[in-house]
């Protein structure tokens with residue numbers, strides 16, 4: 562049996578602010594359109610293996626081309642596919658610490674070795690050092706999320722380009738699960754210049770469709786031709802593809818949701834600026850990452866209110882998804898109570 566780091570799936574009871582999902586319900590018009598479309602699906606037949614309708618819709622939204630795209634069962638599956646394609650026993654996957662824990666899981670399934678580079682307390686990192694260290698570690702693949710989960714920090718396009726060009730002989734994958742929430746240029750703009758670049762995206766976050774399990778890989782047509790040839794047939798089911806294509810045709814709804822999250826994020830970060838018992842990193846995502854040496858007390862207060870946040874074990878850090886206005890008010894209330902209490906031991 563291989564030694565695989567187990568991924569803890571999210572708790573699903575209470576006010577769920579632990580998995581960076583959308584709290585707001587999806588629009589009725591979208592749900593109606595999906596339910597009508599279900600009636601037209603030929604579920605007795607295998608789905609379209611070329612994922613035509615979905616890829617065309619995503620190409621339009623991202624300004625890419627169908628031959629640069631591939632859809633999977635969540636970007637998770639795509640990440641696993643990339644890791645399985647480029648790595649095997651003992652090969653080094655080079656990433657950040659902290660970053661998305663599924664990278665460790667997939668590297669474990671292929672018996673690859675994971676080497677990590679510590680990001681700074683404010684989420685930034687020394688790119689030059691990162692590159693130098695990666696060379697020393699003999700990296701066979703570079704993979705990181707941008708914006709970063711959990712810190713919420715977003716690297717600039719110049720920083721990303723520096724990384725991609727410095728590791729020109731190995732694949733560099735940028736996981737853009739949260740890019741729509743950031744005020745930053747997507748790495749997709751570098752694709753026509755760097756053949757070693759792979760970008761992953763998802764509909765789980767900005768489109769609020771975590772339950773549908775639809776994610777994308779974007780790379781050069783040449784890379785995609787090879788990757789498509791070895792891809793498991795009929796990976797994505799007809800229902801998810803149809804519903805995702807409909808969601809993409811309502812791109813304006815996602816835009817409105819993103820704008821709402823950005824404004825709530827601003828409100829929350831401003832309210833948290835004066836915090837003394839915890840510190841928070843400016844976020845480019847739909848979540849806020851914090852650290853407190855009294856985290857145990859803080860999580861107790863959240864539990865009392867029935868709010869589920871992401872608690873990183875063996876560390877003083879935690880992550881709170883930005884939810885509805887009401888949910889965020891409740892979060893701010895808990896954090897205010899926490900601030901007003903006497904710190905432990907006083």
Ligand SMILES: Cc1ncc(COP(=O)(O)O)c(C=O)c1O
Pocket residue numbers: 580581634635636637638661706709710736738762763764765771774775776
């Ligand atoms: C950084 C990052 N990448 C990828 C994913 C996976 O997203 P999905 O499989 O839902 O597309 C997540 C989910 O939380 C994430 O945080």
